[in-house]
Amino acid sequence: MRTGVIIAGGYSTRFGEEDKAVASLAGTPLIRRVADRMTGAVDRLVVNCRPEQTAELRTALDGYDHPITIAEDTDCDEGPMSGIMTGLRAAETEYAFVAACDMPFLEPALIERLFERAGGHDAAVPRVGDGWFQPTYAVYRASAMADACEVALAEGSHKIIDPLFTLDYVVLGEDEVSEYASLDTFENINTPEELARAAEQLR
Numbered sequence: 001m002r003t004g005v006i007i008a009g010g011y012s013t014r015f016g017e018e019d020k021a022v023a024s025l026a027g028t029p030l031i032r033r034v035a036d037r038m039t040g041a042v043d044r045l046v047v048n049c050r051p052e053q054t055a056e057l058r059t060a061l062d063g064y065d066h067p068i069t070i071a072e073d074t075d076c077d078e079g080p081m082s083g084i085m086t087g088l089r090a091a092e093t094e095y096a097f098v099a100a101c102d103m104p105f106l107e108p109a110l111i112e113r114l115f116e117r118a119g120g121h122d123a124a125v126p127r128v129g130d131g132w133f134q135p136t137y138a139v140y141r142a143s144a145m146a147d148a149c150e151v152a153l154a155e156g157s158h159k160i161i162d163p164l165f166t167l168d169y170v171v172l173g174e175d176e177v178s179e180y181a182s183l184d185t186f187e188n189i190n191t192p193e194e195l196a197r198a199a200e201q202l203r
């Protein structure tokens with residue numbers, strides 16, 4: 001059994017007034033597009049958000065066969081690492097794929113590969129280009145990563161990559177990633193302009 005965790009507790013400040021998680025990407029709420037891209041590779045979903053987002057996100061995610069657990073932040077605005085921790089704590093499977101709510105071009109084949117490569121380790125994470133890790137497009141052993149995030153947060157770190165470095169992790173380099181996905185798969189949406197461009201790509 002595999003869980004897909006979507007992190008959505010951010011404030012979308014670059015996006016503007018609207019919560020980007022529910023902004024319309026070619027007619028579909030962004031988070032629903034992300035869930036659509038995940039459901040082929042996982043059995044259940046966990047969505048991390050702030051309590052005030054829950055109703056709207058549930059509506060945006062209505063109608064899936066996959067069970068969906070909402071994991072609300074108790075400490076809000078603590079950054080993505082805190083969201084990953086909260087989401088992974090709610091996962092009931094050994095391994096979970098984690099993605100941000102603003103990555104509409106997730107590739108199920110690459111998600112599958114990340115699960116395969118994580119087996120027997122604590123994490124599998126892509127690294128493409130100039131050494132950029134993609135910790136919000138990675139598979140984790142849920143309890144190990146949640147514990148590592150808790151330690152990092154307690155130490156005052158908010159750098160999302162810090163907990164990974166304390167784990168037994170496998171890196172998927174650009175060559176391996178490219179066998180499964182185009183590098184656009186890591187694109188994330190921060191502004192209305194980027195959302196409009198993503199809609200163009202989907203036409």
Ligand SMILES: Nc1nc2c(ncn2[C@@H]2O[C@H](COP(=O)(O)OP(=O)(O)OP(=O)(O)O)[C@@H](O)[C@H]2O)c(=O)[nH]1
Pocket residue numbers: 007008009010011012013014015048049050073076077078079080082083084099100101102136188189190
């Ligand atoms: N739980 C939680 N998730 C967060 C937090 N900050 C960001 N995220 C999530 O982490 C992912 C990447 O973050 P950003 O692209 O910076 O999103 P954001 O913080 O909402 O947007 P900006 O305010 O424009 O930076 C998104 O899925 C966010 O929802 C936070 O403080 N708590």
Ligand SMILES: [Mg+2]
Pocket residue numbers: 010
């Ligand atoms: Mg942010």
